[in-house]
Amino acid sequence: MAAGNPIRGSRVGAGRMGEADRGELAPRRRLEFFCANGHTTRVSFAAEAEVPDHWDCPTCGLPGGRDAATPPPAPRNEPYKTHLAYVKERRTDEDGEALLAEALAKLAERRGR
Structure with a gap:
């Protein structure tokens, strides 16, 4: 029972959908970073952007590196001193x-x- 409401499921001012209307995306490259806990984070960068050596894992917060075999070690936290x-x-x-x-x-x- 479609009511024929053309606005349902869209926003005001959204316009037509499609790649041709929004323009072309900048060339991108998708890279993976690996943390010491075994999590993999996939991040998209522009093709001309400089890639960082480390990327913080959104799951556990540890730094992640590009090499899955040798991820960067967890930083050593100094305990609070009284x-x-x-x-x-x-x-x-x-x-x-x-x-x-x-x-x-x-x-x-x-x-x-």
Whole structure:
């Protein structure tokens, strides 16, 4: 039961469909990038465009390379460091003990007054 509505399924101002109406597409090349998790990403580039060495995988976010046998390794993420971790990098345990003893001596002196 077709109602004969010519607008159904199209947008306002869409015009006629077809390659001849929209013009020719620029020449393209389709390349594949492979990540360390085994995902394959196919990306289209213009024929004259410069191709990057790495492309981020949309599935897992790891970098992908052009060689399927040797994909680029996952970047090493440094864990979040706490303030104490940074202090321990700058000071030894002996330095910490000396600072603590000095602070306790000052506190005892203030309380003794």
